[in-house]
Amino acid sequence: DAKTTQPPSMDCAEGRAANLPCNHSTISGNEYVYWYRQIHSQGPQYIIHGLKNNETNEMASLIITEDRKSSTLILPHATLRDTAVYYCIVRPKSGGSNYKLTFGKGTLLTVNP
Amino acid sequence: DAGVIQSPRHEVTEMGQEVTLRCKPISGHNSLFWYRQTMMRGLELLIYFNNNVPIDDSGMPEDRFSAKMPNASFSTLKIQPSEPRDSAVYFCASRWDHTDTQYFGPGTRLTVL
Numbered sequence: 001d002a003k004t005t006q007p008p009s010m011d012c013a014e015g016r017a018a019n020l021p022c023n024h025s026t027i028s029g030n031e032y033v034y035w036y037r038q039i040h041s042q043g044p045q046y047i048i049h050g051l052k053n054n055e056t057n058e059m060a061s062l063i064i065t066e067d068r069k070s071s072t073l074i075l076p077h078a079t080l081r082d083t084a085v086y087y088c089i090v091r092p093k094s095g096g097s098n099y100k101l102t103f104g105k106g107t108l109l110t111v112n113p
Numbered sequence: 114d115a116g117v118i119q120s121p122r123h124e125v126t127e128m129g130q131e132v133t134l135r136c137k138p139i140s141g142h143n144s145l146f147w148y149r150q151t152m153m154r155g156l157e158l159l160i161y162f163n164n165n166v167p168i169d170d171s172g173m174p175e176d177r178f179s180a181k182m183p184n185a186s187f188s189t190l191k192i193q194p195s196e197p198r199d200s201a202v203y204f205c206a207s208r209w210d211h212t213d214t215q216y217f218g219p220g221t222r223l224t225v226l
Contacts, residue, residue, distance in 0.1 A: 049213070
């Protein structure tokens, strides 16, 4: 599986957009980019995923660069409840091990009042 | 929808005792995952079931760990005998294969004294 690189921590002011970067320079054409987050003392929560097009849902937007070597998760209006560890994960679209989510260390996003 | 249900939420036991963790996946999901999270190793996949059959148990630490899924609505993770190094948060997750998204339970925090 392709590896991902994320900054260990970021801060954001409440109400502002939070932009979380992820590098996945060795991603292959068959691999999705997934984002999960883990709020303290809870299980990980799915946020969004994409292959090569930008995606948006009720939680966030995902911007994937044209060469697919990096992506940015955008929380448009961060709230205090968005404080969490955010994981960027690359996994195959299909194939024998496509069920695997390999969690790295993620980015601790702290939203400040 | 109740989500993934895990019990107990907290377990404190003494070294050498048997520990059984329980999981009820989301109704209709056909894949189930057990993960372990520690500060040192992060979030690791222990075992993956598909349609109640264990597919990948390569993450199970050793023979002291065993997992079963007798039916589509119930799974157990057993540790016997338990050791202090087994102290961790254990998460269960389920998925309907057609959606690719894993839904995590709240976790069981295990402390082995």
